[in-house]
Amino acid sequence: MTQLIQSLSEISNRYDALFVDLWGCVHNGVTAYSEAVAALQTYRKSGGKVVLVTNSPRPWKAVAEQLVGFGVPTDAYDAIATSGDSARAAMYLGAVGSKVYHIGSPGEDVVFFAPMDLVADQAVEITRVSLQEAEGLVVTGPEDSMADPDVYRADFLYAKQKGLKLLCANPDIVVDRGETREWCAGALAGLYTEMGGESLYFGKPHPPIYDLARRRLAKIAQVSDDNILCIGDGIGTDVMGGMGEGLDTLFITGGLAASEFGSDPKHPDPVRLKQWLAEQNLSPTAAISFLR
Incomplete structure (x- = not known):
């Protein structure tokens, strides 16, 4: 059963690394989400590793440059793996x-x-x-x-x-x-x-990008699949892809599917969330309104 949480810190100590989606999770295509950035910075200060795993068609260096423009600091992540x-x-x-x-x-x-x-x-x-x-x-x-x-x-x-x-x-x-x-x-x-x-x-939910993400992670730390958490707002990409790889997943309800869970994206209706996930035939490890 999917656990509805209020903060990443409630479950982050179970994991040594995060595979984090970008668009709809860390930024909105225009500017960074400050709470998401702070959550990732805090996680890294505790010793955790963060690999940004994005379906951007760009090379990782181009994504890194884009993130600067959005206001995502480099101390919020360790590596980037792109579909591109x-x-x-x-x-x-x-x-x-x-x-x-x-x-x-x-x-x-x-x-x-x-x-x-x-x-x-x-x-x-x-x-x-x-x-x-x-x-x-x-x-x-x-x-x-x-x-x-x-x-x-x-x-x-x-x-x-x-x-x-x-x-x-x-x-x-x-x-x-x-x-x-x-x-x-x-x-x-x-x-x-x-x-x-x-x-x-080649991007989420398909295997090639997860292979790339694991290789990028292996350059900075040796982490088993049991200790990796995938985070994102795409039920058919981030969640389906992570589950397909046998990894735990954290679903961001306030992203692409926000309207499915009530009128207030910050407070998803638990009953509607449970029903919707059942319709998708997917059960992420946990869910949160926004990464924070």
Whole structure:
């Protein structure tokens, strides 16, 4: 049964490391959540390790720079594992061919195609080409995050007929940037799969990003799975992914699903929470309104 808690400190002494989601947990896409930052700083001062595990399509260094702008200090975490790095490694190992058609924001996602030391010795040369020339699709997000994913249906029909695989750099369907809900790469990959195409996923809830997170953690401490807690607001990503890896999970109710638990996100209705989790057929170890 899921334990409803008021503070991370109620259960944090059971764990030596945290795998912490970012968007909706530590920041809202605009600014940091001060209570979440303070909770992570306190946990680290007690000797715990914090790995930020995010479905961002960006390399970890780009995420670290972004966090500075949001007001997340470096003493709130030890390492970062991104869906982008997991997906980039697969791309440079030829998962969708060497000639790829990219869907995403050129300004923000161009770093996705930067060289990667992790696979430098084995990397194939990746060339971005037109859809007609492509051997595979790389989706880091929609070009317009407010547009319905259905705008890609015609391109996806063509790609499916060619038998192209789609590499999804961010399995999230939506995120909330401040008060605005935006589409993510996962929505496009979901549409492509629905149309009969093959989508490859590397972020939560899929195993590759957890393998990367464990490797990042192993560089700073040896921690068994029994002593890792996954934290996040995505029931189908953070919670499902953590449970699938056999890890304990802490569900943030005040994030994407906040409206399901009553009118006050700070005080989720325990009865509605229990019913909703039963409908999801998932039982996180614990739940909290916001990370604090």
